[in-house]
Amino acid sequence: MEKPGLPSGTRDFGPETMIQRKYILSIMQQVFESHGFGALETPALENLKTLQGKYGEEGDQLLFKVLNSGDFLSKADNQWLAEKNSKALAPSISDRGLRYDLTVPMARFVVMNRDKISFPFKRYQMQPVWRADRPQKGRYREFWQCDIDVVGANSIVSEAELIEMYQEVFAQLKLGVVIRINHRGILDAFVPMAGSLEAWQQFMIVIDKADKIGSDGVVKELNERGLCNTVAAWEFLEKTQELPTNEDKLAALRSFADGLNNQEFKERLVRGVFDISKILTLVESNQNVHLDVSLARGLSYYTGTVMEVVVDDGKVPADFKIGSIGGGGRYDNLTGMFGLKDVSGVGVSFGLDRIYDVLQAAALLPSAGTEKHESCLVCAMDEACLDYAYDLCNRLRKQGEKIELYPGTPKLKKQLEYANQRNFGSAIIIGDSEMEQKTYVMKNLVTGAQETRKFPQ
RNA sequence: GCGGUUAUAGCUCAGGUGGUUAGAGCAUCAGCUUGUGGCGCUGAGGGUCGCCGGUUCGAGUCCGGUUAAUCGCCCCA
Numbered sequence: 001m002e003k004p005g006l007p008s009g010t011r012d013f014g015p016e017t018m019i020q021r022k023y024i025l026s027i028m029q030q031v032f033e034s035h036g037f038g039a040l041e042t043p044a045l046e047n048l049k050t051l052q053g054k055y056g057e058e059g060d061q062l063l064f065k066v067l068n069s070g071d072f073l074s075k076a077d078n079q080w081l082a083e084k085n086s087k088a089l090a091p092s093i094s095d096r097g098l099r100y101d102l103t104v105p106m107a108r109f110v111v112m113n114r115d116k117i118s119f120p121f122k123r124y125q126m127q128p129v130w131r132a133d134r135p136q137k138g139r140y141r142e143f144w145q146c147d148i149d150v151v152g153a154n155s156i157v158s159e160a161e162l163i164e165m166y167q168e169v170f171a172q173l174k175l176g177v178v179i180r181i182n183h184r185g186i187l188d189a190f191v192p193m194a195g196s197l198e199a200w201q202q203f204m205i206v207i208d209k210a211d212k213i214g215s216d217g218v219v220k221e222l223n224e225r226g227l228c229n230t231v232a233a234w235e236f237l238e239k240t241q242e243l244p245t246n247e248d249k250l251a252a253l254r255s256f257a258d259g260l261n262n263q264e265f266k267e268r269l270v271r272g273v274f275d276i277s278k279i280l281t282l283v284e285s286n287q288n289v290h291l292d293v294s295l296a297r298g299l300s301y302y303t304g305t306v307m308e309v310v311v312d313d314g315k316v317p318a319d320f321k322i323g324s325i326g327g328g329g330r331y332d333n334l335t336g337m338f339g340l341k342d343v344s345g346v347g348v349s350f351g352l353d354r355i356y357d358v359l360q361a362a363a364l365l366p367s368a369g370t371e372k373h374e375s376c377l378v379c380a381m382d383e384a385c386l387d388y389a390y391d392l393c394n395r396l397r398k399q400g401e402k403i404e405l406y407p408g409t410p411k412l413k414k415q416l417e418y419a420n421q422r423n424f425g426s427a428i429i430i431g432d433s434e435m436e437q438k439t440y441v442m443k444n445l446v447t448g449a450q451e452t453r454k455f456p457q
Numbered sequence: 458g459c460g461g462u463u464a465u466a467g468c469u470c471a472g473g474u475g476g477u478u479a480g481a482g483c484a485u486c487a488g489c490u491u492g493u494g495g496c497g498c499u500g501a502g503g504g505u506c507g508c509c510g511g512u513u514c515g516a517g518u519c520c521g522g523u524u525a526a527u528c529g530c531c532c533c534a
Contacts, residue, residue, distance in 0.1 A: 003507090133533070145534065323534070324534065327533095413494070421495095427493085443494090448493090
């Protein structure tokens with residue numbers, strides 16, 4: 001016999017878990033809608049052409065590709081097939097893949113529906129995404145993202161609003177968080193120092209890990225990767241990072257900009273500093289919004305502000321470690337990749353599954369509850385009473401009662417055990433005598449008391 | 458793609474240095490209780506010890522391989 005199992009990195013969510021997941025989702029939905037964001041859903045499957053080239057080289061490799069249907073091998077590339085070169089063969093046997101995030105499908109939707117959309121387009125989207133990487137703690141192959149995006153407006157009031165929406169959601173979830181914020185323009189300033197765009201990209205990957213591997217670790221890894229001339233850049237960033245307040249950091253960046261010769265990168269840096277400063281002013285309470293000059297974020301489509309949410313709450317056990325539980329940023333070129341130019345967008349994502357894991361570790365999820373609920377289970381003693389019981393159910397339900405009929409007529413003991421396990425507050429018992437007398441027995445499952453009532457007309 | 462750990466009943470796990478018929482708790486089913494639940498007691502069913510091979514008189518236990526899960530690395534929510 002075949003033993004059932006799940007593919008690695010995927011999970012089932014039973015009724016108890018779903019109550020808790022929906023609790024999180026409903027808070028987000030309420031906040032999103034209160035800010036005027038409308039719902040969007042897109043298919044799990046997208047054309048690979050839509051997805052590829054948006055997430056960087058690493059991201060492309062993590063795309064789940066779906067085999068073409070039918071006799072796909074007849075169209076396969078013979079050379080690569082013979083050489084068993086899977087990577088090169090893939091494009092000839094797979095045209096579609098599972099979405100990797102919600103931002104790119106949204107951008108595709110915007111471009112395809114530009115005639116129907118009134119810009120700025122504000123949408124929220126809460127759906128699963130798939131990534132073919134090695135699962136581990138807090139890391140799944142199928143997981144849910146909850147995205148909010150503003151497309152077609154380049155004012156940074158959107159950034160401020162999104163940050164405040166992060167704050168609202170996590171406040172309602174009673175979870176303390178820190179929102180780390182940075183600007184690609186600030187990091188761009190180090191391209192000349194790195195020497196090449198490629199070296200700069202590697203530099204960003206390394207400094208992004210600063211909070212994990214420490215400053216010494218960053219220096220070590222930069223040297224190992226042969227990025228010796230970026231060490232000075234890191235030393236400046238590190239010194240900036242150690243400054244106590246956002247204002248101090250911004251001031252340090254401004255004076256750094258004054259010393260830059262390259263006009264183009266100087267302008268980008270100044271712009272970045274200006275934007276961050278403005279956002280921090282707009283956000284009403286910005287104590288938990290920290291400028292973090294080492295924050296880079298992996299997705300290659302970000303061009304302006306980048307942000308990330310990390311847990312900062314004493315209720316979470318100290319040994320519970322998980323990466324960021326949300327992130328996002330501004331992207332100026334995403335729709336441009338699909339042929340719609342000069343449309344700027346900004347959006348953030350909530351990582352539902354990690355938020356769930358954190359809330360569980362912090363004991364902040366609503367418990368399944370041992371209290372009896374108000375539903376009533378109707379138990380019929382035998383087949384002859386079942387019609388009568390079914391009729392009674394319908395009548396009581398029409399009176400507004402929450403009522404369920406046990407589907408079948410096993411022993412009463414068994415039916416009452418079921419009522420207990422499901423936490424019914426009361427049970428109705430129907431036997432021959434009740435049927436004859438046109439009554440029913442109502443039993444309170446908490447107190448055990450029971451009384452006979454008349455069958456409703 | 459690279460390392461570490463684990464794999465025994467439906468679930469969670471025990472099973473020193475190899476040795477009769479592989480155990481427990483929970484869950485399931487039945488009975489104590491003919492139309493009354495939670496608690497309790499009694500009993501029953503349920504196993505190719507992941508898979509393949511090796512060492513041995515003898516392997517759940519030791520060795521090699523393999524598959525899967527899981528935790529790290531890379532990268533990311």
